[in-house]
Amino acid sequence: MDNVGEFVRVESDPENPAVAVIRIDRPKALNALNGRVTEEIAEAAARVSVDDSVRAVVLYGGERAFVAGADIKEMAELTHAAMLEYSRALQNALTAVARIPKPVVAAISGYALGGGCELALCADFRVAGVKARLGQPEILLGVIPGAGGTQRLPRLVGPAKAKDLVFTGRQVRAEEAERIGLVDRVVADEEVYSAAVALVAAYADGPAVALAAAKEAIDRGLETDLDTGLEIERLHFSGLFSTEDQKAGMRSFVEEGPGKATFSGR
Numbered sequence: 001m002d003n004v005g006e007f008v009r010v011e012s013d014p015e016n017p018a019v020a021v022i023r024i025d026r027p028k029a030l031n032a033l034n035g036r037v038t039e040e041i042a043e044a045a046a047r048v049s050v051d052d053s054v055r056a057v058v059l060y061g062g063e064r065a066f067v068a069g070a071d072i073k074e075m076a077e078l079t080h081a082a083m084l085e086y087s088r089a090l091q092n093a094l095t096a097v098a099r100i101p102k103p104v105v106a107a108i109s110g111y112a113l114g115g116g117c118e119l120a121l122c123a124d125f126r127v128a129g130v131k132a133r134l135g136q137p138e139i140l141l142g143v144i145p146g147a148g149g150t151q152r153l154p155r156l157v158g159p160a161k162a163k164d165l166v167f168t169g170r171q172v173r174a175e176e177a178e179r180i181g182l183v184d185r186v187v188a189d190e191e192v193y194s195a196a197v198a199l200v201a202a203y204a205d206g207p208a209v210a211l212a213a214a215k216e217a218i219d220r221g222l223e224t225d226l227d228t229g230l231e232i233e234r235l236h237f238s239g240l241f242s243t244e245d246q247k248a249g250m251r252s253f254v255e256e257g258p259g260k261a262t263f264s265g266r
Contacts, residue, residue, distance in 0.1 A: 007031075008040035010047055013197050018055040018204040020048045021197075022097075023062070030068035031061045033115040035086070037071075038093045041119070045096035055208055055265065056200035057104040059097070059123055060193055066108040066132070067116030072141070090115065090147045098122035098152075098219070101212035103203040107196035108132045109189055113171065118145060121152040124215065126182070127196040128174040129189035134182055137169040155222060157181050207245035208265035213237075 007026040013019040022044045024031045031037070048054045061067050070090070078086060097104070097119065106112075106123035112134045120126050120134065128134070136149045144150060145166060154162035157180050165172065177183040187195045203211060213236040221229030240246050244266045252261035 005036070005040035005043065007037045008044050010044050013058070013201075016197055016201045016204060018053065019058060019197055019201050020051070020054040020056070021058045021060055022048065023060050024067060025062065027062065027064065029071065030065040030111060031116070032068050032071040033090065033119075034071035034074045035089070038090050042089075042093035042096045045093070045100055048102070049096075049100050052208075052265070054102060055204040055206075056102055057100055058193070058196050058200060059104065059106045059119065060196070061107075061109065061116075063109050063189070063192075065110035065116075066106065066112040067119055068111040069114030069116055069137070070147075087146045094119055094122050094147050098148075101215060102208070103200045103211060103215070105196045105200045107192045108134070108183065109192045113137055114145070114149075115147050118147040118149050118152065121148055121156060125184045125196075125199055126177075127185045127187060127192055127199060128177060128183040129192045130174050130186055131189050132174045132177070132183075132186075132192075133171040134174075134177050135169065135171040136166050137171070139166060140169040153182075205263065207243070207249060207263040209243050210240050210245060213240060 007024065009023050009025065011021045011023060013021055024037065026032065026037055048057050075083070075086060104123045105125040105127060106120040108120055108126060108128040109132060112120045112132065114137055117134050117136055136145045136153065138145050138149070150166060153165065161180050172182060174183065174186045178186045185195065217233045217236050220232050245263045248263060249261040
């Protein structure tokens with residue numbers, strides 16, 4: 001795959017070509033999110049979303065840092081009017097990641113703070129190295145999280161734990177992050193990338209349309225009441241009976257038993 005831009009590229013994992021890696025690479029700033037990085041993340045999310053050869057996605061910032069935060073130097077002097085536009089672009093970029101219709105895992109080494117933590121929250125799963133640090137330190141700058149931290153974080157860890165992190169701005173070590181549900185797996189620092197790829201590679205041969213439907217049903221259902229969520233589920237469930245994978249999956253179950261189907265992703 002070709003690079004998206006100056007600081008973000010989309011690559012295929014060499015051992016799992018169906019797994020795309022969105023690689024953030026702004027090393028001198030520990031991958032801090034400035035306007036250019038934000039724009040390139042949105043472009044990368046759009047690319048992997050429509051590429052049928054991509055069946056799963058890894059977000060990765062390298063061995064030193066996932067994303068250390070937003071670029072404070074860039075935003076410090078922005079006016080209220082300018083920040084309205086800046087924050088909209090940032091939210092839109094991260095939402096584009098959250099809406100990638102494929103399994104997504106964040107591979108977290110080093111710092112995932114502020115906007116970096118918010119980016120990690122957009123993944124379906126989070127794998128962190130033992131030395132990783134996560135948090136929402138915006139309160140220490142006199143502001144609050146502006147790219148999903150006050151919304152996605154409480155949905156993941158619950159309102160009380162989210163308020164603790166947002167109100168104090170403290171950094172959470174990987175062990176505590178796993179305990180409160182902020183990350184799903186903690187591994188040795190040198191194994192972060194490979195563990196993340198292994199996690200989502202397990203879905204690469206799955207029924208792609210059904211996986212996308214399951215992801216949307218869960219995510220959309222969390223945003224609404226139970227009755228509406230059940231209707232979202234029912235419509236997706238029924239719609240999957242028009243797919244080749246449904247036919248293959250049920251035929252295989254009847255003829256060979258469970259877990260032996262081969263899916264085409266259509």
